Amino acid sequence: MTTTAPLCEAAPSAGLVIRRPRRLTAAMVEERDDRSRQEPAERARVRDLALVARTRDRDAFRRLFEHYGPRVKAYLRRLGADEDAAEDLTQEVFVSIWRRAAQFDPAKASVSTWVYTIARNKRIDSLRRDRTVLGEGDELDLEVDPAPCGDAVAEFNQMSARIMRAVETLPEEQKRLLKIFYFDEKPHSTIAAELGLPLGTVKSRLRLAIGKLRALLGDDRE
Amino acid sequence: MNTELTRDDLLFEHAAGHLPEPIALVVDTHLALSAEARARFAACLALGGALLEEVEPEPLAAGAWQRLERKLERERALPRRESEPVDPRVPRPLRRLVPRGFDALPWRNLGPAQEVVLPIGPPGYRTRLLRLKAGKSVPRHTHEGHELTVVIEGGFTDVQGHHVRGDLVIADPSVEHRPIADPDGDCLCLAVTDAPLRLTGPIGRLLNPLLRI
Numbered sequence: 001m002t003t004t005a006p007l008c009e010a011a012p013s014a015g016l017v018i019r020r021p022r023r024l025t026a027a028m029v030e031e032r033d034d035r036s037r038q039e040p041a042e043r044a045r046v047r048d049l050a051l052v053a054r055t056r057d058r059d060a061f062r063r064l065f066e067h068y069g070p071r072v073k074a075y076l077r078r079l080g081a082d083e084d085a086a087e088d089l090t091q092e093v094f095v096s097i098w099r100r101a102a103q104f105d106p107a108k109a110s111v112s113t114w115v116y117t118i119a120r121n122k123r124i125d126s127l128r129r130d131r132t133v134l135g136e137g138d139e140l141d142l143e144v145d146p147a148p149c150g151d152a153v154a155e156f157n158q159m160s161a162r163i164m165r166a167v168e169t170l171p172e173e174q175k176r177l178l179k180i181f182y183f184d185e186k187p188h189s190t191i192a193a194e195l196g197l198p199l200g201t202v203k204s205r206l207r208l209a210i211g212k213l214r215a216l217l218g219d220d221r222e
Numbered sequence: 223m224n225t226e227l228t229r230d231d232l233l234f235e236h237a238a239g240h241l242p243e244p245i246a247l248v249v250d251t252h253l254a255l256s257a258e259a260r261a262r263f264a265a266c267l268a269l270g271g272a273l274l275e276e277v278e279p280e281p282l283a284a285g286a287w288q289r290l291e292r293k294l295e296r297e298r299a300l301p302r303r304e305s306e307p308v309d310p311r312v313p314r315p316l317r318r319l320v321p322r323g324f325d326a327l328p329w330r331n332l333g334p335a336q337e338v339v340l341p342i343g344p345p346g347y348r349t350r351l352l353r354l355k356a357g358k359s360v361p362r363h364t365h366e367g368h369e370l371t372v373v374i375e376g377g378f379t380d381v382q383g384h385h386v387r388g389d390l391v392i393a394d395p396s397v398e399h400r401p402i403a404d405p406d407g408d409c410l411c412l413a414v415t416d417a418p419l420r421l422t423g424p425i426g427r428l429l430n431p432l433l434r435i
Contacts, residue, residue, distance in 0.1 A: 065287060070279030077280055087283050095293055109264065113271030120239045120270060128243065167272040175276065182238045182273050
């Protein structure tokens, strides 16, 4: 636990509150370039969602389904849903997207984050529905708004751009571990066995990858 | 290496959808009450979004789009469910479990505190609302597992500091703590433990089998 480290260029957002870096570094300029490279695809998806919201545009919705449907399914399969359950839940996710398209705010989250959040919530919802006495359609109040409020928005945008970039630039192995961590919900020991690595190695590499992302978020520990 | 459980660990795990229901409830309550936590959590969700773009897509079954289109035909404007009047003091994630407000719950008296055990989650967790009377403390105790507490009303002080509405307090097995409620009002908390607590104070040790705080 450190309380001593002052803000420095290498860790622009250390500390409990996420602070805006003071000076533009080379990495940030690069990041901006990178973001503008990503923009067309994201812009197209934002536009499609807006079309769905405003005019119930089926073609736009189909484009979103074709891009995200197989990804949502892969996410659900990796987390243990069988083929049929993954198909059914993917359908539910997209009915939700159809219903809620008007609630999407591009200033607050990327389309992929928004879709991820809905898929995550649907999955948790279905797990609990299986276990409890809740009836069909008795949706749990799981709405976690992916959007921070007010002043946090600008910082959040910077932060999520940094995260997107950070994920892209992680070494392949760490990226794979992160994906396993996020999407496979396996005990670390199973991951280790599958990768043929000692358990300690998996734990420390996973910590390393998360640590890098944490540094970008501004470490929470004081 | 620091192996301590941090709030960021919880937020990451929660964004990944891995937390058991009682712990998820505590974290959701924390998120409902803290804008700062929501901003951090949003970044964890953004990581999920980034990974969703990276994941190897799995082809959908033939006819998946037609099936979805048939569902859309049946969709009308999202029906607004009549929301029952709820106690506005109850944070949203708790409303299913506390439908008629905190005061309507069957509080059990524990001397300096009152508790209600909430019926959720897999066995092995104890999920409770705790009301610590103004200025009072609960016996000194440690935990075999973790104890996660989120302050809903009022505040309390323990070895980790002063905690107020919305704060998430993580006590691991090494923390021996003796929370004292602020003097100006009762302190209402949601607490989850993943193992029975052990009372370690001189009186607590005697009470241990009787009083499970």
